[in-house]
Amino acid sequence: MIKKAKDHKMVEICSDSQVAFKDFPPGDSVSWQQWEVVKKVVRIPRLVEVSGTKEALSSAIRSKMDSYSEHREKISTQFEAYRACRERALTQEGVLHVHIDFSENYSSKYDEEIQSVHFGAGRNQITLHTGVIYSAKGTESFASVSDSLEHGPRAISAHLKGVLKAKNPKELHFWSDGPTAQYRNAKNFGYAAAMAKEHGCSVTWNLLAPGHGKGAADGIGGAIKRNADDAVARGKSVLSATDFIRVNSGSKLRMWEVTADDISEIPDPPRLRQKVKATMKQFQLVIIDPEAIGFRQRSCFGDRDDCPFCDCVSSQAVAVEFPQPEVADLSSDDDTLKELCLCPTTQSSDDDAEASVEEGVEMIEPSSTSPIKNGSFVLVRVLGGGRKKTEFRYACIVDEG
Ligand SMILES: [Zn+2]
Numbered sequence: 001m002i003k004k005a006k007d008h009k010m011v012e013i014c015s016d017s018q019v020a021f022k023d024f025p026p027g028d029s030v031s032w033q034q035w036e037v038v039k040k041v042v043r044i045p046r047l048v049e050v051s052g053t054k055e056a057l058s059s060a061i062r063s064k065m066d067s068y069s070e071h072r073e074k075i076s077t078q079f080e081a082y083r084a085c086r087e088r089a090l091t092q093e094g095v096l097h098v099h100i101d102f103s104e105n106y107s108s109k110y111d112e113e114i115q116s117v118h119f120g121a122g123r124n125q126i127t128l129h130t131g132v133i134y135s136a137k138g139t140e141s142f143a144s145v146s147d148s149l150e151h152g153p154r155a156i157s158a159h160l161k162g163v164l165k166a167k168n169p170k171e172l173h174f175w176s177d178g179p180t181a182q183y184r185n186a187k188n189f190g191y192a193a194a195m196a197k198e199h200g201c202s203v204t205w206n207l208l209a210p211g212h213g214k215g216a217a218d219g220i221g222g223a224i225k226r227n228a229d230d231a232v233a234r235g236k237s238v239l240s241a242t243d244f245i246r247v248n249s250g251s252k253l254r255m256w257e258v259t260a261d262d263i264s265e266i267p268d269p270p271r272l273r274q275k276v277k278a279t280m281k282q283f284q285l286v287i288i289d290p291e292a293i294g295f296r297q298r299s300c301f302g303d304r305d306d307c308p309f310c311d312c313v314s315s316q317a318v319a320v321e322f323p324q325p326e327v328a329d330l331s332s333d334d335d336t337l338k339e340l341c342l343c344p345t346t347q348s349s350d351d352d353a354e355a356s357v358e359e360g361v362e363m364i365e366p367s368s369t370s371p372i373k374n375g376s377f378v379l380v381r382v383l384g385g386g387r388k389k390t391e392f393r394y395a396c397i398v399d400e401g
Helices: 054-091 115-119 153-163 186-199 216-233 241-247 260-264 335-340 350-363
Strands: 002-004 011-013 095-107 125-135 138-146 171-176 202-207 254-257 284-287 292-296 315-321 377-384 390-397
Touching: 054 095, 054 125, 054 171, 054 202, 095 153, 095 216, 125 153, 125 216, 125 241, 138 153, 138 216, 138 241, 153 186, 153 260, 171 186, 186 202, 186 284, 186 292, 186 315, 216 241, 241 254
Parallel strands: 095 171, 138 254, 171 202
Antiparallel strands: 002 011, 095 125, 125 138, 202 284, 284 292, 292 315, 377 390
16 A cells, blocks of 8 residues: 655555455456557568479469569559650640659757657657659759648648649649559549649649659658758757758758648549549549549550540549539529629519510610629529529620620
């Protein structure tokens, strides 16, 4: 038993006392909770010695060869397409080849580290999203840096916003590896369609086969981390994205910070109307019209003039659903409607409202004080019909104010 001493500073332990329990019948069972260190079962590949007949060995080799040669083919096809795409970008105005990747997070470092930071949980991580743009204007390397550790599609979209800032592309071709949590998923595909819509250009997203080796984006990550480590060695602390950018200010790289707010401000992606079949087998997305995405099992930037928008690789198409613009909720007795609407809904009797709408449009003179300018896109919802229960929707582009 533990007793507090009278002065509250010392503790007396009576080693001969024990916790007392009420008597219970021997053998009674009960359940309880306790803390334990749980070992996770992990599959670790290990090289083991196997013996058997030569026939068994040769058939084992044959069965592995099919999937291995498909894997080799995937790597070399995607790599050839990568080179053809880069060539297209370097020689054609307005074509951007953008190779991106998340570099391994940088662990923040103090110049004189105290042990608890070094070994404890005191280190912050910094996200590095790096890449290279190839275009007719030349080659540009970049890195966006964030204190947010989010690497999902929304974060990628936020990082890419800065990549495309002040760019006016005709064609955008992204290249990345294909982890499902980052680039290879319906949300990221939706964001690619949104990008095509926002920039008014065609987009392809190409995935490199696993095991493709190190790319240009990896090199950038390595270089800026070394710069940061050198700065720490010279007595500077690198504790945040801002510090990381500051110590890299001497490099030729374009660098900027992506804040947690930048990421949370990215709207939800447009939804894909159908499920993508065999997502893991798809290696190229082709978006010409943002409302539809073509998926292909290999990238094509072949010899034909229309590649990569050709039909020379088999594909599946998936429709994209963009959020509808807000429909003005104007009931027919609203004053605003009288101002905006050129139809005589309020002058006609309920019975012939439906019929008179069309005729009315012809007769009424447009108001000279109309707030709607030429080229405005107008969506109006009006309740009409016998009991004003029928909803009419009008969508139009104004060509004479
Ligand atoms: Zn082609």
